[in-house]
Amino acid sequence: MRCILLSALIGVAMFAAPPSQAKRPVHTFSIVARDPVTGDLGVAVQSHWFNVGAMVIHAEPGVGAVATQSVPDPAYGPLGLQLMKAGKSAPEALKALVSVDLEASVRQVGMVDAQGRAASHTGDMDIPEAGGIVGEGFAVQANMMGKNTVWPAMAKAYGEAAKNPKLDLADRLLAALRAAQDEGGDFRGMQSAAILIVKGKPSGQPWNDKLFDLRVEDNADPITELARLVTLQRAYILMNQGDASVSRNQWKDALEAYAAAAHLAPHIVELPYWHAVALVNGGRVQEALPIFKEVFRREPRWRDAARRLAKVKQLPSDEALLKLIEAQ
Numbered sequence: 001m002r003c004i005l006l007s008a009l010i011g012v013a014m015f016a017a018p019p020s021q022a023k024r025p026v027h028t029f030s031i032v033a034r035d036p037v038t039g040d041l042g043v044a045v046q047s048h049w050f051n052v053g054a055m056v057i058h059a060e061p062g063v064g065a066v067a068t069q070s071v072p073d074p075a076y077g078p079l080g081l082q083l084m085k086a087g088k089s090a091p092e093a094l095k096a097l098v099s100v101d102l103e104a105s106v107r108q109v110g111m112v113d114a115q116g117r118a119a120s121h122t123g124d125m126d127i128p129e130a131g132g133i134v135g136e137g138f139a140v141q142a143n144m145m146g147k148n149t150v151w152p153a154m155a156k157a158y159g160e161a162a163k164n165p166k167l168d169l170a171d172r173l174l175a176a177l178r179a180a181q182d183e184g185g186d187f188r189g190m191q192s193a194a195i196l197i198v199k200g201k202p203s204g205q206p207w208n209d210k211l212f213d214l215r216v217e218d219n220a221d222p223i224t225e226l227a228r229l230v231t232l233q234r235a236y237i238l239m240n241q242g243d244a245s246v247s248r249n250q251w252k253d254a255l256e257a258y259a260a261a262a263h264l265a266p267h268i269v270e271l272p273y274w275h276a277v278a279l280v281n282g283g284r285v286q287e288a289l290p291i292f293k294e295v296f297r298r299e300p301r302w303r304d305a306a307r308r309l310a311k312v313k314q315l316p317s318d319e320a321l322l323k324l325i326e327a328q
Contacts, residue, residue, distance in 0.1 A: 030140070034138070053195075056194070063081050066110070089119075094120075108141050108143050118134050158173075
C-alpha cells in the first residue's frame with residue numbers, strides 16, 4: 001500500500017512541476033456523486049464548450065469519481081483516482097493534488113470516493129460567478145455562471161431527487177444539471193454535456209462495470225439530448241437483461257424486460273426484432289410471429305434477416321420455419 005501511495009505522490013509531483021499549457025477555461029457546471037444504496041459512482045457535466053466530457057469527467061468502479069474544470073488539468077482525474085485507490089479519501093486526495101499544483105488558483109475540481117466522502121475546490125482566480133458545495137455523498141461546482149445561485153440550485157435539486165426511491169443515480173445527476181440550467185447556467189449558453197456512471201463494486205470485468213458513458217458533443221440543448229440518450233441506454237440495458245433471462249430459461253423476466261425496453265424506445269424497430277428471435281429460439285414461435293409482423297410492417301428490410309441469422313445458427317435452419325417468419 002505504501003509503495004502504491006508513494007508512486008501516486010511521485011506522479012502528483014511530476015504533474016505539478018511544469019506550468020499548465022491549457023489557459024482557456026472550460027466554463028462549466030458539474031456534479032460528482034455516490035449512490036448510498038447501490039454504491040454506484042457518477043459524474044455529469046454541461047458546458048458551453050465542445051466535447052466537454054473528454055476532459056472533465058473521470059470515474060473508476062469501487063474507487064471514486066472526479067470532475068476537473070475551469071482551466072482544467074486532466075491529470076486530476078487519473079491521479080485523483082490513483083490516490084483514492086491507494087486509500088486516500090476524496091478530501092485527502094484533492095488536498096494533496098491542489099497543494100502541489102502551481103496553478104491551483106485557476107482549477108475547479110470535485111471528487112467523491114467509494115465511501116461517499118466528497119470534496120470540491122474552487123480557485124480564487126476562477127472566472128465569476130464560481131463556487132461549489134459539498135453535500136452528503138456529492139459535490140457540485142460551477143464557474144463562469146450568470147448567477148451565484150447556480151450551484152446552490154444544483155445541490156438542492158440533487159438532494160431532493162435523492163429522496164425519491166424511484167430515481168436512480170442517472171436521474172439525480174440529470175436533475176442537478178437541469179437545475180443549474182434553469183437557474184441561468186453558463187452566461188454564454190449551452191453546447192455539450194456528458195455523464196459517466198460506474199458500479200460501486202468492480203466485477204473484474206471492466207467492460208461490464210460502466211453503466212452509463214454518454215456524451216453530447218455539440219447541441220443547442222445538450223442536457224435534454226443527454227437525458228434522451230440515458231433513456232435509450234436504459235432500453236438497451238433491458239434488452240441485455242432480457243437476453244440473460246432467456247439464457248436461464250426465465251421467460252417471465254425476459255418478456256417483462258423486452259416489453260419495458262420497447263416501451264422506452266418504441267422508435268427502435270430492431271429491439272422487438274431481437275425479442276422475436278429470442279422467442280423463436282426458445283420454442284415460442286407463435287408468440288414471436290405477431291412481433292415479426294409488426295416489425296416487417298414498419299421496416300420491410302428486416303424480412304430478409306432471418307435467413308442470414310439461420311446461416312450462422314442464430315435461428316434454426318428450418319426452411320418451413322423461415323418461410324413462416326417471412327410470410328408475416
